[in-house]
Amino acid sequence: MSKPQMRHPEEEQILRYADGELPSRAARKIRNHLNACWECRAQLQEIEETISNCVGYRRSVLQSHLPTPPAPWADIYQRFSEMDASTEPVFFPAAETPAASGKRGLSWLFTGPGRWAFAAAALVIVSVGIVYRFRQTPSALAAELLRKAVAAADAQPQQHLKTRRIRIRTVKHDITRSVGPVAEIASNAGQSDALSSVQAMFAAARYDWQDPLSAKAFQSWRNALPNKHDEVIEAQDHVRVQTTTDSGELVSASLDLHSGDYEPLDERFEFRDRSWVEITAIEPEPETSTIAAAPARSHDAPASLPSNAPVVRVPETTATISDELHAFAVLHKAGADLGDPIEVTLNGGKVLITGVGIAPQRQREISDMLATQPQFVVRFTDAAPSSVKPERETVPQESNQNPTVRELQGRLAQSVGGRANFEELAGQVLDLTDNMMSRAYALRRLAERFPAAAETDLNPADLQLLRTLREEHTSALRKQVAEIERAVKPVLGTAPAGNAHLAGDWQSGAGQIMQSSRRLEKLLAVVFGAAAVDTSAPRTDPLPTQVLYTLAELRARAEAFEHLNTQPPERSNR
Amino acid sequence: MTRLTLQSVPAKFFSRGVVEKAAPGVFDQIENDWALMVSNSLADERGEFARRERAGKALQDEVAQLFLEARDDVYRYLLSLGLFPPQAQEGAQEAFLRLYATLKKGEKIQNQRAWIFRVAHNLGLKIRARQASQAPFDADLESHIASSELSPERTLLDRERDLRFHHAIQGLSEQQQRCLFLRLEGLRYPEIAEVLGISTSAVGEFLRRAISRLKKGEVAG
Numbered sequence: 001m002s003k004p005q006m007r008h009p010e011e012e013q014i015l016r017y018a019d020g021e022l023p024s025r026a027a028r029k030i031r032n033h034l035n036a037c038w039e040c041r042a043q044l045q046e047i048e049e050t051i052s053n054c055v056g057y058r059r060s061v062l063q064s065h066l067p068t069p070p071a072p073w074a075d076i077y078q079r080f081s082e083m084d085a086s087t088e089p090v091f092f093p094a095a096e097t098p099a100a101s102g103k104r105g106l107s108w109l110f111t112g113p114g115r116w117a118f119a120a121a122a123l124v125i126v127s128v129g130i131v132y133r134f135r136q137t138p139s140a141l142a143a144e145l146l147r148k149a150v151a152a153a154d155a156q157p158q159q160h161l162k163t164r165r166i167r168i169r170t171v172k173h174d175i176t177r178s179v180g181p182v183a184e185i186a187s188n189a190g191q192s193d194a195l196s197s198v199q200a201m202f203a204a205a206r207y208d209w210q211d212p213l214s215a216k217a218f219q220s221w222r223n224a225l226p227n228k229h230d231e232v233i234e235a236q237d238h239v240r241v242q243t244t245t246d247s248g249e250l251v252s253a254s255l256d257l258h259s260g261d262y263e264p265l266d267e268r269f270e271f272r273d274r275s276w277v278e279i280t281a282i283e284p285e286p287e288t289s290t291i292a293a294a295p296a297r298s299h300d301a302p303a304s305l306p307s308n309a310p311v312v313r314v315p316e317t318t319a320t321i322s323d324e325l326h327a328f329a330v331l332h333k334a335g336a337d338l339g340d341p342i343e344v345t346l347n348g349g350k351v352l353i354t355g356v357g358i359a360p361q362r363q364r365e366i367s368d369m370l371a372t373q374p375q376f377v378v379r380f381t382d383a384a385p386s387s388v389k390p391e392r393e394t395v396p397q398e399s400n401q402n403p404t405v406r407e408l409q410g411r412l413a414q415s416v417g418g419r420a421n422f423e424e425l426a427g428q429v430l431d432l433t434d435n436m437m438s439r440a441y442a443l444r445r446l447a448e449r450f451p452a453a454a455e456t457d458l459n460p461a462d463l464q465l466l467r468t469l470r471e472e473h474t475s476a477l478r479k480q481v482a483e484i485e486r487a488v489k490p491v492l493g494t495a496p497a498g499n500a501h502l503a504g505d506w507q508s509g510a511g512q513i514m515q516s517s518r519r520l521e522k523l524l525a526v527v528f529g530a531a532a533v534d535t536s537a538p539r540t541d542p543l544p545t546q547v548l549y550t551l552a553e554l555r556a557r558a559e560a561f562e563h564l565n566t567q568p569p570e571r572s573n574r
Numbered sequence: 575m576t577r578l579t580l581q582s583v584p585a586k587f588f589s590r591g592v593v594e595k596a597a598p599g600v601f602d603q604i605e606n607d608w609a610l611m612v613s614n615s616l617a618d619e620r621g622e623f624a625r626r627e628r629a630g631k632a633l634q635d636e637v638a639q640l641f642l643e644a645r646d647d648v649y650r651y652l653l654s655l656g657l658f659p660p661q662a663q664e665g666a667q668e669a670f671l672r673l674y675a676t677l678k679k680g681e682k683i684q685n686q687r688a689w690i691f692r693v694a695h696n697l698g699l700k701i702r703a704r705q706a707s708q709a710p711f712d713a714d715l716e717s718h719i720a721s722s723e724l725s726p727e728r729t730l731l732d733r734e735r736d737l738r739f740h741h742a743i744q745g746l747s748e749q750q751q752r753c754l755f756l757r758l759e760g761l762r763y764p765e766i767a768e769v770l771g772i773s774t775s776a777v778g779e780f781l782r783r784a785i786s787r788l789k790k791g792e793v794a795g
Contacts, residue, residue, distance in 0.1 A: 011782055011786065012778050012782040015778070019757075019763070019781075021774075021778065046789055047785055047789070049789075050788050050789045053788065054758055054788065056739075057743065058758050061715065061719060065722065066653050066715065067653070067659045067714075070660050070663060071660070073645060073663075076641045076670065076671075077634060077638060080634050080674055083674065084630075232627060233631060234624070234627060499642065499643045501639060
């Protein structure tokens, strides 16, 4: 038996070793000793047990028995805004910019005796001027954005001629109406009553009701306000102008404009009596004239498909987004929404389901299941070589790797007892990753095909169906993530606890899940040898840490997403 | 744009005649430089503003996210310092607002969670000093554990184990408790050292003693 390489370390050394607080040399010595010495290993285990008792105490005593906070937590964003408003601008980088740019010309001032005073005086004046201008800017920016949005709308006269539909939500009602040249017709008496009550609110607030979801209406209301406070908030694809005022019936209005073309997307109004109204644009339906002509054309295969593609069914009625959803549900039932190269599109009044390179047996199965609906058109074509996703190599490659990764893999292989075991583990992890990705893709596909605006056209049963599809994919995804965590735990350790908050609708949540999944897939592929390391990546954390953090992030996001699914749809309004 | 000229500088800053005599032409030069500075800065203003808006929002989101994740932990830590619940909650909120203000000043903070605990700790001590009495953290907790309901998930044994461990924790010195609680919140030794104003090796020693006493307490119990 080999002798322990050093005398028994102090208990504090062992604790510091367990806590990762020792320098690497000392840690290596302790590790070697622990490998050799059962006594010290038992001591380490006792320490770990006490630590887990402490963790248990935190959970079962501190978290459960301490009094909960006496008041609801403050709206922290509100407090930020108050801080921003109450203090002088805490930082103003522009004050440095002019100083830097002016320094070239002013530098001579610093050379003469006592001349620093001029520079100081100059800086004071310039800074005051800039701070003054900066404090003006949210209003100026809001005004400029509105001006641009009005100009963009005016530049498209057909927009004004075309009748658009908008959805109006209040505490009690959810109605749609059209705006534009066609006179609006309420479908029933209830709708008409609700519309007139909202119209009265807008009239009292002096807000244009002809075309309320427009930059022009917002602008003319805003311009008429004696006192106002503006905020401009930029999001990924839209920019929000929010104006609050203490005069009039309407105390706050916010308008979301599409970042690219300044098209109004939605609005929220808050009235003095605490009631609110939300207006959303409804995506225009496909042109009805083409739908009328569609059945005759549906026999012809699109140019991109071979002409011998079998046409399974001819549509008799006009398909809607609801039918499209049902096609997704059927495919889901057939397990054909997870990586089978099948596309579902709503095209010319029918739901077109196209599959490429699917085995004949599978083609029949899918066609049979889809045969229930007359609106479904199913087409299968043989695989076009270029359209097939290349199989990922799951065999770890020794070449094209950087030394850090090779070293890491060597270490991991050692920890699982050899290269063969490591390769087996790698195969397992990469399979799990594939399954996880197919769920993430499926979720994103749903989000793309059923954007928030399209959801308004779905009835409650359809919405429930859509939610069920999401739930099933999410729970499967969470399961895959948990399995990946379990699989990598022996070699990489435990992923930290995570907490995610998904703001906005489920569609954007699905996007974030996709992001995390992609990142995780990439990292796992590098660690387990299926891809070369991305040297352009700016992160400097060690790979295992990155994997664990991404796992934690994805786990938390999926959890938050699941939570989001169980919530009724709600506009994030912050 | 208002063009800044030398005339708009209040006369009390300097006397024009004196300076003109000392350095002829100096005023023209200053005026040119100012005009350049102002026009540069105002031209950048729009882009600068948009950048600032984005940075400001990202910063708010960053702090708000941490607030969501850590506020209860900070609140409980302040309770453990002997603050009453309303003060502990207020103190916890305050710590996050200070983080926001500090980050907004452009300061870099390596580990924001540890920073929050440091600020909360100092705030907590100040608040506690102002309090007429200290909240009976330990005693209240003990009676709460003792009277907690039993259920299939939580048996008598669990309750006794919790009480025993709580007694063991109570038996630790204040510094040992502080080190242990902060370590439980995920802080590393140097971060704990900074919160408590002691050396890293002292943290190691306090933690060792704490673990060692808890281990013995477990065996004894």
